[in-house]
Amino acid sequence: MTPLIILGLVASVFLLFLILQVWWRSRGNELALAAQLTPVDLEAFENLTDPEEESYLRHNLSPAEFRSVQRIRIRVAKMYIAAISKNASALAFVGQSARAHSDPEIAATGQNLVQQAIRLKVWCVLSATRLNAALAFPTVLSPSSAIASRYLAVKYMAASLPGKSAA
Amino acid sequence: MNFPHLIWFYRYLWIGPHVLLLAVATAMFRKGQHRHFPIFFSYLIFEFVMCCILWPMAYFRAPVEIYWRFDLLDRAGDIALRFGILQELFESSAAGSAPWYRNVARMRNRVTVLLVILASVVFAALYSSSLNHAFFANYAIIEAFNVAQCGLIVLLLLWHRFLGLRMSPFAFGIAVGMGLAMGLEPFQIMLRYSVPARMGMIVDMMNMAAYHGAVVVWFYFAQAREKVPSDSTAALPQLIEQAADMGRIAHL
Numbered sequence: 001m002t003p004l005i006i007l008g009l010v011a012s013v014f015l016l017f018l019i020l021q022v023w024w025r026s027r028g029n030e031l032a033l034a035a036q037l038t039p040v041d042l043e044a045f046e047n048l049t050d051p052e053e054e055s056y057l058r059h060n061l062s063p064a065e066f067r068s069v070q071r072i073r074i075r076v077a078k079m080y081i082a083a084i085s086k087n088a089s090a091l092a093f094v095g096q097s098a099r100a101h102s103d104p105e106i107a108a109t110g111q112n113l114v115q116q117a118i119r120l121k122v123w124c125v126l127s128a129t130r131l132n133a134a135l136a137f138p139t140v141l142s143p144s145s146a147i148a149s150r151y152l153a154v155k156y157m158a159a160s161l162p163g164k165s166a167a
Numbered sequence: 168m169n170f171p172h173l174i175w176f177y178r179y180l181w182i183g184p185h186v187l188l189l190a191v192a193t194a195m196f197r198k199g200q201h202r203h204f205p206i207f208f209s210y211l212i213f214e215f216v217m218c219c220i221l222w223p224m225a226y227f228r229a230p231v232e233i234y235w236r237f238d239l240l241d242r243a244g245d246i247a248l249r250f251g252i253l254q255e256l257f258e259s260s261a262a263g264s265a266p267w268y269r270n271v272a273r274m275r276n277r278v279t280v281l282l283v284i285l286a287s288v289v290f291a292a293l294y295s296s297s298l299n300h301a302f303f304a305n306y307a308i309i310e311a312f313n314v315a316q317c318g319l320i321v322l323l324l325l326w327h328r329f330l331g332l333r334m335s336p337f338a339f340g341i342a343v344g345m346g347l348a349m350g351l352e353p354f355q356i357m358l359r360y361s362v363p364a365r366m367g368m369i370v371d372m373m374n375m376a377a378y379h380g381a382v383v384v385w386f387y388f389a390q391a392r393e394k395v396p397s398d399s400t401a402a403l404p405q406l407i408e409q410a411a412d413m414g415r416i417a418h419l
Contacts, residue, residue, distance in 0.1 A: 011353035089331020
């Protein structure tokens with residue numbers, strides 16, 4: 001009887017999940033998600049994840065001080081990653097809209113933008129995982145700044161859309 | 168227990184949704200959706216053809232062994248096509264054509280295998296007393312695949328939500344309809360084990376009603392106009408402006 005009860009519970013949760021999805025979509029929350037972009041100061045982010053900066057702090061601070069400062073830097077970097085991740089979703093939305101454009105060039109840029117934005121989003125997840133690990137072991141692991149350049153590329157692609165629209 | 172007053176309703180629930188499948192297929196064909204979702208289109212046709220075979224067999228009381236074989240063929244075909252439909256839905260977003268997306272697809276295949284194994288364990292426990300009979304063993308495998316596919320639908324919807332991608336209304340409708348049809352099957356299994364055998368017809372009717380609901384959902388979304396792109400196009404200039412502003416902030 002127990003497997004039957006488990007099966008029933010799993011099915012109930014699944015159906016509840018479906019209902020929530022329909023409700024969420026009917027309220028148009030997808031559009032609300034993409035409505036705003038959060039400004040991200042990438043120079044500050046790159047500074048936070050700069051290996052040279054980290055090396056400088058490591059050599060000029062005591063181990064305890066370095067761990068404390070590095071944890072604060074990682075926490076702030078995580079906030080930047082969260083903002084980049086949210087923006088990646090919004091940029092994917094921009095790309096999806098541009099994909100339906102009558103101009104094939106804009107449509108192709110939109111397609112490319114969606115792909116890059118999704119890739120950025122996946123990178124954000126990986127970076128957030130890495131940052132969480134770095135938070136636990138600040139002296140062993142360093143946060144990566146590679147995501148900043150990826151973000152720049154995606155933003156540049158989105159920013160290039162208006163010129164093409166006007167053309 | 169016989170329910171003579173329900174027999175016509177029972178027949179309708181068997182035939183009605185399958186006739187409605189043809190309407191869904193026609194709506195898809197008219198809107199050119201069959202080119203975007205060819206496997207789902209094939210699934211609709213397959214379901215209709217199998218109904219045309221199974222219903223007369225049941226009505227004219229064909230030998231049970233032969234009926235079971237066709238029923239198993241129907242269910243196995245359903246399972247295979249549904250995996251194809253899920254893949255179609257996963258790749259319906261723009262990311263589907265990207266070369267790097269193959270890695271994601273590989274990861275998804277591994278998750279699928281994991282879900283099938285997990286579901287198989289649950290169903291092996293559930294059917295453990297009957298697994299020595301080939302018929303029950305086959306059905307246990309089919310139900311395990313069914314539950315695994317429910318897991319994939321959850322993954323599909325969460326994946327799109329996580330990426331911030333908008334599913335087209337029809338893709339969303341396909342996912343919800345499939346979820347409705349498959350998600351209620353475990354309840355059917357629960358009831359079949361819990362209620363007396365003479366109530367089996369009622370349990371069957373609940374299952375068929377769930378499938379009918381799924382077909383209505385597909386029909387609704389096949390007819391629905393895509394409203395979202397116009398809204399998103401309205402939001403596009405503002406978002407592009409913001410993206411450009413962000414570019415300036417970052418000294419692009």
